[in-house]
Amino acid sequence: NAGVMQNPRHLVRRRGQEARLRxxxxxxxxxxxxxxxxxxxxxxxxxxxxxxxxxxxxGMPKERFSAEFPKEGPSILRIQQVVRGDSAAYFxxxxxxxxxxxxxxxxxxxxxx
Amino acid sequence: xxxxxxPEDQVNVAEGNPLTVKCTYSVSGNPYLFWYVQYPNRGLxxxxxxxxxxxxxxxxxxxxxxxxxxxxSFHLKKPSALVSDSALYFCAVSLLTGGGNKLTFxxxxxLKVEL
Numbered sequence: 001n002a003g004v005m006q007n008p009r010h011l012v013r014r015r016g017q018e019a020r021l022r023x024x025x026x027x028x029x030x031x032x033x034x035x036x037x038x039x040x041x042x043x044x045x046x047x048x049x050x051x052x053x054x055x056x057x058x059g060m061p062k063e064r065f066s067a068e069f070p071k072e073g074p075s076i077l078r079i080q081q082v083v084r085g086d087s088a089a090y091f092x093x094x095x096x097x098x099x100x101x102x103x104x105x106x107x108x109x110x111x112x113x
Numbered sequence: 114x115x116x117x118x119x120p121e122d123q124v125n126v127a128e129g130n131p132l133t134v135k136c137t138y139s140v141s142g143n144p145y146l147f148w149y150v151q152y153p154n155r156g157l158x159x160x161x162x163x164x165x166x167x168x169x170x171x172x173x174x175x176x177x178x179x180x181x182x183x184x185x186s187f188h189l190k191k192p193s194a195l196v197s198d199s200a201l202y203f204c205a206v207s208l209l210t211g212g213g214n215k216l217t218f219x220x221x222x223x224l225k226v227e228l
Contacts (some may be wrong), residue, residue, distance in 0.1 A: 006154075006156075031214075033214075033215070033216075035216075035218075041202070041220060041221075042203055042218040042219055042220045042221050043157070043216075043218045044218070045215050045216065045217070048215060056215060091156055091157065095214065100161060101147075101159065101214075102159070102214070102216070103159070104149075104157040104158075104159075105156050106154040106155055106156040107155075107156050109154075
């Protein structure tokens with residue numbers, strides 16, 4: 001079992017470009033969570049998805065950010081028109097069902113220049 | 114709303130000495146409590162969790178934590194620290210609801226174990 005796979009590990013974007021972050025959950029896991037870690041801060045919840053459904057997006061910025069978890073393929077966190085303040089580590093976690101604890105991926109470190 | 118406080122940004126301890134990393138929480142209802150460790154440029158690794166049952170929870174790498182409901186605390190402990198324990202430690206709390214198992218994290222405590 002390969003664990004939660006995130007790619008790319010590092011992503012550099014210029015201001016105004018789009019960033020697409022991918023997360024493949026562990027085999028058999030149907031719940032995906034995205035968190036953001038700003039420098040010198042803890043992780044902040046962004047969004048919780050199940051296959052083809054957004055369950056809780058209360059932590060997502062209202063503009064420019066979107067997430068999906070299609071029936072086939074990885075979960076995607078998409079950031080449009082990136083700004084310097086989007087620079088952070090973005091972590092994905094998956095679980096088999098509610099309450100069974102998470103497995104985190106190694107994260108994608110986004111740098112906006 | 115749920116929240117977690119880790120009052121110490123950094124904890125220094127000599128190798129072989131016991132260590133404690135403090136965590137207090139605020140939540141309406143029965144909490145699920147977690148400790149994670151993060152090494153530089155890595156993801157979070159699960160250490161232990163409290164769901165229900167015994168207040169003393171044993172986890173990975175010799176760590177343990179004690180759930181204290183009256184003090185709303187969940188301090189992480191280890192009887193004898195190792196230099197390799199040096200890392201960033203996060204406490205987290207969640208309430209299992211229909212909205213899933215959303216975690217609220219503390220700001221982290223940097224543990225430094227020195228020879």
